[in-house]
Amino acid sequence: MDIRPNCVLANQTNHLNIFHVHKCASREHKFFSTSMKQLRYKKYFVGTKPQLTLNHVAYNIFLQRAGISTSLVTPNTSILPINPISLNNPLQIIDASLICNDMIKSDLKIISTNFANYQNFHFYTDGSVKALGQQGCKSGFGWIQVSNDAPKLTFSGSTVFFPSSYKSESMALLTAIITLPYQGTAIISTDSANCIHTFNQRINTPVISPRRKLKQNNYLIWDLIFWIIHNMKLSISLQKVKAHSNDIYNDRADALANIGSFSDQPIIVNYRFFTQTSLGYIGWNNIYVVDRNVRKWADNPVQATIFNSLVNNTSLKPIHEFISNGSIDWSFTRLWIHHNPTESPTNNRLSIVKGTKIKKSNFIYPTADILQRNYPKLYPKGVIKCVECKRRDDTATHVCLCNSHIEDINRILCIHKTKLGALLMAQSNSFTFDLSDRINKSLFTCIEIDDTTSHSMIPRSLPGLLLLYNLIPTELTYLFYNYIGDKKTRESLFLKYTDDLIRDLNHVTWTKRLRSFKKWEKSLNITRKDKRYYRQRFRNRHNQDISDQQIITCTTTHSERNYSGVKYRLPYEKSLLTFNSSAHIRWTSSNFLHSGSWESHRDELQFNIIDSSFINDVWCSLGC
Template identity: 25%
Template sequence: MFLDHIITKDNAFLENYEDIKKHLVHKGGKIPHWYTFLKDNITINNRGRLIFDLDKPIIQNPTAPRPTTPPTNTDTFHHPKRSQQWVAQWFPQGSDIIYGKILSTNHFPNSVPVTYMEHWVHKDLSGSSLYSTPRSTPNVIVRCPGCARHFSYYVGDLRPKCIIQAKHKDLILLDILPKKKREEVQLPLNIPVNNFQLLKYSHPHYRLLAFNDFLIQQGYNSTVNFRPVNPPLNNNSHNTPPPINKMLITKLFDDVKIIEDLIEISITLSSFIDLEFFTDGSYEPTHTQEGFPMGYGWTTSNLANVNITYNGSLKIFPSSTKAETMALLTALSTCPNLGRITIHTDSQATIDSFHKTKNLHCTSPRRYNKVNNNILWSSIHYIIKELSLRVHLVKVKAHSGNAFNDIADVQAKLGRTQAIPTVILHDHLPHQNVTLNWNEEIPLDKDVRKCIGTILNYRRLDEHFNHLSLKIIKESTKDHLIDWALSSKWFGYNGRNDTTSSLHSKDIKWRIRCSTLTLPTLDILNRNFPLVIKDRMNCLLCNTANESNIHLWECPQLYDKIRNCFIVMGDKLIDLLKIHADRLSLVIVDSIKYSKTFRWAYRSEPIHPVAYLFLKSYITNDLVGILRSHMNTMKSINNILMPYMQICSLMIKMDIWKFRNQIWHTRRENWGISKKTFTKYRELYTRSQRATAATSRTIIPINEDHNNERERGYINPFNDFRNFKLDKDFLFILFSSSNFLHSGAFFAHLEGFSNFNNVLRNSFSDFIVYNV
């Protein structure tokens, strides 16, 4: 910025700051604080003119979103209607916030930009019977009918009844929701839809944001510190690491290179008492990039000459909070003894966990093992205690233009590429009484019950896929035809209005039977009731092949019904997308009629394998791809996909399965079989009769080497507890997360109960590590 000359009231030209000082003293005034600022930042060029260059604005809050300042111009800049922005400003005289819509801005040379905005006021709906809680109450603003803040000398559009003049730098931007969202909000009848605006966040949220911005601009508070005016100097003339830091770092970290790097940083920081860090973590859930799923990084922000940065990687139990926590841990390990440390982080979860885990050492081992990342938090509080640190955590907004926070973010992303992940050694921690090791390799520092439940679920899911009856589903999974994330949500979706509806139970039963190929077709009925079916397994429709769950959907007699059903479902999806599509509305019909799921039906081609999965209640990637091409967010996709699947599932059940059942009821009456014959099967036939029929009946082999598996049929591995007494994984969960005082009745039924007596009698403090 160039200051060619300063114009005073008497139009005197002052070309250096000494003349400014003399002029101020001559006028009888005190030397203001800005004079010292100018003296420190102004230089004189070869023409004798003043030049000053600021590394940052005098007043700036980078965490608050602001409207763009128009360029300097002698003409008033009128904002077009389509680009008018919604803003807010703190009004100190009334201790409240002012809402408004920008109309015009004046940015004359050598003057402060001034903005004129249409005044809007907050509509209090807290007393309305429509909303019972503050969180559910929408933030509604309406036009001001006129008040004392109106600026009467505004030149421009005079249709607004109340116009306010404000400094442009004092305004912060607001988030206004579209008209479609406004129409969904229930409001009192005296507020028409076109006469109010709906804000994205609550009134207290914007009120606090504007008030904090006002404090920062007035110099009362600073939530973001850049380089201080007088940073501490490093007078450390020796390179000997502090003994406490060296001991902590050596004990805490596993890798030699990481230990050397952190010790070297602790040497550099050993003479600084006041330190500020910006920490960040990076988590890549899809793991599409090279390296590890987690990375962490941090940088100092108040050193005079150069700031120190550091990064690293993590690999076990990935989460964004764990990466943020490791960044905090490594930064604290390099701090000097008795240091005053300020940590700036954009993770509120890390700040909350820091305060919640201060008394972690006082909790019981059972509760302790339910705390996520308990090893890291034990290490953090151990470091703070050993180094006698005073730590203060400050929340900063992510991606807000803060230079140091951006550096930490870049370091965290680079940390994922580090070849050696950071591992914490927990054996020496004084409060780490119980640490459970999985497979004598991985320490479990998460909620044990959930963690082991996840591991066992993966194992059972693998058993589920490896079941011989579900070979088709396994192959489809390998070919990436099924979207399992949405399919799992669909299996638990309730399409009924009542949570305890019996119809909902029937819906779930239908989905499970379809997806596991256990619909009661004749082959399954003959397996379970051989004395009733008597090997009469020919298809009820075509009478040429044995009826099974696979043949049911491939039967040529059902082709027309299935095809008509898919045409109706395709047309229904077209209508839904025409209403809810966010983009590419003109190609909706082509997207559906040329997709793998529906194309065969519109063109009378053979049924595509993806359509078979759809019939078996699976959500396919092809169907999700159709929705993704026309909708922006997964939330929008879920909102229409689940109700659509409910409609399709009921349609398939009524048009196809019910049609087959009508034929089955007729055939059953001809065979002289009633419903009671199946329900009283054990009463009608003796055990010897059932055993003889089971061994003599016709067996349909799928694989000669796996007849036994086929005869057993599908058994849900999640409900199979036949080997429960011998499975120590369940014992692992019980011993790590259950209350032993109330488990005596269960332990009495376990095999080898005497082996556990010593464990139950002794204290957990005698068992540092349990290996299972």
């Protein structure tokens, strides 16, 4: 039977479904300005979610309020424990829902037994994270019961995997709620606005789809919190307390959280406690569930894998020493390459700009050696010298080391050294007495090239030359990190400054070289049309001169091209340099274990935040 409405009725109601819209100054709002003017709409709103999603949410709320039962709606009561237990027995819930040492479970059971004959409680909870992102990261939590109508007891503990202050605060709420008796009432005071927002959002939303739950950080903890509230018939309210405000109870909870962070017996949620229809959990490295938005988190292993493949490419041999020593800030490099200097999100100019950045950063920009490889019939055989200095081979690496460019590069770096000092001086709130010395000792040192300098590798002592290839040296980002605290401001100023610096460097190097090279091509009657129709022109011609190419008689692979029935292997291919093919697993584990970015732990070989015995105990408890 189709229960969907066949018509739409509009009437005033006190029950509204609130949805968010973009600000009028946002790019999303301005995107529709032209079409809205054509339709003569003076005022319009652009939702942050698609219309189909809003329609679906509104329809589910209608079904919920109308009391219509349908299989499309998944109420909270569908979350049931996998093992049959008493739904109002906190002792059995503690046993089945938590994975931790038996002594910790015993402590929680004793507290729950002491609370059994009372109904009104008031908790102060707090969380603590130490050395976030480092191998010594500690995530602890604690709470204290302060109501005179119940025993004044305390508890503290620690947790692992994706540590954060939000997770620590959430675990403090969970361990307090799990000890409450059936139909108990509790006021929980916390200084975490994030926890209060999540709690109110889940309480006030009639229907939450599994898809939306799986996008929430620490969804296992919050699923268990609301399962306990629903099945134990609890009345819970959260109130905000200001952190470090000399509140005696909040300070005591903070001290308990600090004590808990030193515990070597962590507590985690047993994800097998729930039976979820058509839901699957994603695990990492056979350790534990990724209880957050998997789509966003998957960017960590994906980017680590891409980076591992990138550094094992022989085309990056000129900067191999910089990669090995961690002298390139890959996060800011990615930010710069993805930077859009145009007003439109997609256009031809943006494609050209990004394509040029990628080619230069991978040292595959069409210099003479690349063009000679791609168009052997157009360019003369043998080594093609630089058209400006006439001394070295014309390669991508030579552009930054060419003697005809060094003087201009030093002049540009000197100008922007002064600009950087003024920028950081104006933005910094800390001491800046040593700023000038730090800038002078960084990448802005004078560049000197002699005849003994190799032009196949970029010298390790000249990190400023990396900017010519759209690679951001750590010596530059170090200054921005130290003198600009706000992330949004730091990235905005960095992009503006880097845009000016690299544009000026390109003008005296790549652009200058391109003009000279075009004149040289013109002297050989090589035009853009010749390169554009090269494949079509020589496709059916037999290549007589193949002595400098390797003939392949086996089956064609991805790194081979076929011209005139003869197969040739490209003169470049991937080969292992330093990093092994599974290094991305180790890099991503740093994010899983202590929330560190994989870039910051690229050179770490061990992760000792937890011992292997706990991991084994986890999987033994899960029956794996």
